Amino acid sequence: MLNDFELFMPTDFNEACALKANGAKPVAGGTDVYVNMHGGKKEADQVVDIKNLAELKGTSYTAGQGLVLGALTSHRQIEEWDVIKKNYYAMFQGCSQVGSVQIRYRATLGGNIMNGAPSADSIGPMLVHDAVCVVKGPNGERKIPLDKFYTGFKKFDIQPDELLARIEIPDTPANAGSAYYKYMRRGAMDLALMGVSAYVELDENDVMSHVRIALTTAGPTPMRSYSAEAVLEGQKYSDEIIIAAAEAVASEGKPRSSWRSSAEFRVRLLHDVTIMVLHEAVKRAKAEDKAQPIKQVLYKGQQGLEERPKVQG
Ligand SMILES: Cc1cc2nc3c(=O)[nH]c(=O)nc-3n(C[C@H](O)[C@H](O)[C@H](O)COP(=O)(O)OP(=O)(O)OC[C@H]3O[C@@H](n4cnc5c(N)ncnc54)[C@H](O)[C@@H]3O)c2cc1C
The missing domain is CATH 3.30.43 (Uridine Diphospho-n-acetylenolpyruvylglucosamine Reductase; domain 2)
Structure with a gap:
């Protein structure tokens, strides 16, 4: 009613x-x-x-430049677009896990950003892919990096007479890989209890650069973990350095307790999921066919992770 x-x-x-x-x-x-x-x-x-506004419609990909996604782009469009799987895999993982197929046909990327939920599944993946929000009003357009767009819980850098018009996302080089993992309480439609996204570029000596890590449901807004990124930037890929980054994520994320989960459990998850997602992003960076799924396994199969290391909560 x-x-x-x-x-x-x-x-x-x-x-x-x-x-x-x-x-x-x-x-x-x-x-x-x-x-x-x-x-x-x-x-x-x-x-x-706002569904009839031409300014909010359209999707395009230009090699060397990247994506331009109208705010009305649906999660289903992203999920079904081969370019996304090939070049922006974390976005495929995020958008394909929003609600159900029916929801994904209706729900838009713009709505996911502007709803401002810390649990939003498309935001972490877009943060690690360095997305820029283009807001537009009667006086013209402004471009704001997504990681500066949230000014507080459900608060945005947008004026009352402006709408989010589109999202621009740079192209990814051949040596890049990204990944997103959504931890849910059940194996069916559910909101993220916690999520981690990662993006990494890897050179021929396995040295990591342009590392970006984003956290879902780890604070009042979707957020980057800059301290963990700094741990990895310019370092050679190894189990030890990935674990050090996970420790930084667990210290930087400030999830709250809710009826879904305690803050302590979310911090524990942040640590362990970060390890898994970073390994996955690196594997994808090395892979020739980046559109193939890489099995996501929590704890098991992580070298050096026979026991969960201690985390400062
Ligand atoms: C059953 C169900 C399951 C769901 N599961 C998930 C899930 O798993 N993961 C997840 O992330 N979300 C989930 N959602 C939430 C929702 O589907 C997403 O947040 C979706 O992306 C919202 O898009 P929309 O177009 O429907 O937004 P709307 O409901 O139309 O709008 C959402 C907000 O954004 C504002 N807005 C929309 N577009 C613009 C614009 N261009 N400029 C300015 N403001 C704008 C609106 O005013 C409103 O405040 C679920 C929802 C339902 C009902």
């Missing part, structure tokens, strides 16, 4: 911005907005449906 609300469906971009500036709630796929309005909960008296 939804409360009554006034619905606008503009085709003119500036009209949509003006409606938003006057308090109308933007809706794209509606899988957060309308769910939040259910049960008589009041989210907005006015809703502006």
Whole structure:
């Protein structure tokens, strides 16, 4: 049961911005907005449906430059696009684990970013792929790196009269690999209890560069783990250095306790999942066919990890 609300469906971009500036709630796929309005909960008296805005549509990939993804791009589009599996595997892993197939057909990347949930599955992968948000209003466009876009819990660097128009993501070189792991309580549709994404470039001597690590549900916003990245940058790949990075992640992540899990358990997971995801990203960086899945195994099969090392919580 939804409360009554006034619905606008503009085709003119500036009209949509003006409606938003006057308090109308933007809706794209509606899988957060309308769910939040259910049960008589009041989210907005006015809703502006942005699905007809040409400025928010379209996807393209240009070799050497990268992706341009309209904010209305659905998770299903990302999941089914071979370019994503080949060059941006962590994004395939993130977007293909959002809700169910039905949800992924409706739900958009823009909505996932602008809902601001720390558990959002596409954000960590986009953070490690160095995504840039392009927001647009009546006065033009602004580009903000995704890792600077969140200013607090569900707070963004966006003006009342601006919409998220598109996301730009640079191309990846042949020696790059990325990975995302979503830890869930059950093997069916569920939100991330915790997640880790990683991106790494590897030279012929196994030296790592451009390392980026992002954490899901480890704080009030999706976040990068800069201290762990610094541990790995310029270092030769080894079990020991990966474990050192996992220790840094576990110290930097500040998850909270909730009914889903204690903070202590989430810190424990951050450590162990980081080890697995970094190994996977490195394996993918070395692989000739990067679109192939690499089996994700927690603990078992991790060299040097017969026992879980001690972590500072
Ligand atoms: C059953 C179910 C399962 C789910 N499972 C997952 C899951 O596993 N992982 C996950 O990450 N999420 C999950 N979600 C949440 C949701 O599907 C995602 O967050 C989705 O990406 C939201 O996209 P949307 O287009 O539906 O957003 P909407 O609901 O339309 O909007 C979400 C928010 O973004 C704002 N907004 C949308 N587009 C723009 C724009 N272009 N500019 C400015 N503001 C904008 C809206 O005002 C609103 O605040 C689930 C939801 C449901 C109902």
